[in-house]
Amino acid sequence: MVVVIWSEISMLSLIWLGVDKMSQNPSVLIIEDDRELSRLLQLDLQRHNFNVAVTNNGLDGLRMFQNDRHDLVVLDVALPMMDGLTVCERIREISNAPILMMTAHAVSEHDIAEGLNRGADEYMLKPLGKIEFHARIKALLRRARLSEEPAETITRFDDDYLSVDLNTRRVLINGEEIRLTPTEFKLLATFIRNPDSVLSFQQLLETVWGPEYTSEHHYPRIYVSHLRRKIEPDAKNPSYVHNEYGVGYRFVGKNTAEQ
Structure with a gap:
């Protein structure tokens, strides 16, 4: 059973307003073996004008990113055919796109360090809270955009x-x-x-x-x-x-x- 905590619509509208102003229709690749969860995430992001691609195994996820170079990747740690950390490392070899990793297990500092070492930008613990998920997507896209802007001084x-x-x-x-x-x-x-x-x-x-x-x-x-x-x-x-x-x-x- 998938538990996804979806809540306050008015707050979500404010959160997504900041994302909508950043870029037109950013593309997100979801690599998640839980088909129900990936479907919920896909539908939710699409409602907010994201272009969303989904796959349920790591190997296909890597191939899809190599072909399309998405703006952001939502990546589960435990995946069939190629584990999430390996996918993360392979994506990072060819792109600086933000990577949000999801895990069903408690995240220790060692886990975060290992993910960073492979190239992840963020970790998020399942079950997902909708407001937190949206806020982190927004923050990752904003940081990616700001990191590409010329320095002021x-x-x-x-x-x-x-x-x-x-x-x-x-x-x-x-x-x-x-x-x-x-x-x-x-x-x-x-x-x-x-x-x-x-x-x-x-x-x-x-x-x-x-x-x-x-x-x-x-x-x-x-x-x-x-x-x-x-x-x-x-x-x-x-x-x-x-x-x-x-x-x-x-x-x-x-x-x-x-x-």
Whole structure:
């Protein structure tokens, strides 16, 4: 039996209003082996003018994304033919599209870290609450859109080790390009645009994730830890992203350039 918690229509209209203004008919790929749940999600998204494709196994899901390059992927962890984490990793090799992973099991910090390592942007626990599901879809699309916009002032960071171009979204370590998820890039861009400034956990949640996430106090710590593993010479002794204990984080870097 599928349990999907659908509620307050008026609140949902306000939530979707923000999505509708972002882009015309964004496309979503749902990869979910529970056919009843995937049908409910598909019908709901279509009512809000999304183009929705659905498949019930991981291998077909990967093939569909390779053919159509959807704007966002809703992906179950446990899938037949190819598991969700592998699908996530394969999609991330070819695209920066936001990936929302769903699981029926409690999500630990280890699970989140593993998903991030494979390229996921978000985790959501089943049964799904409709308002939360919509809010997370909206936030993911907004972050993806904002991460592609040109920087307002600071456009680059460059030193002998780390090079970041916020306009082209290229990140290089020792001259070799690395791939960041949209959320990771937005987090790094926020740090670079605020060099040597202490950013509180609340500021990071509101800027990077959005007002829907202000109660997710563990997010900055988990995502910063993962970002450090990608950009720091030594993640255990960070050179760039420093802890300000009990407050937030501070990006130490002088080699920024303005447009």
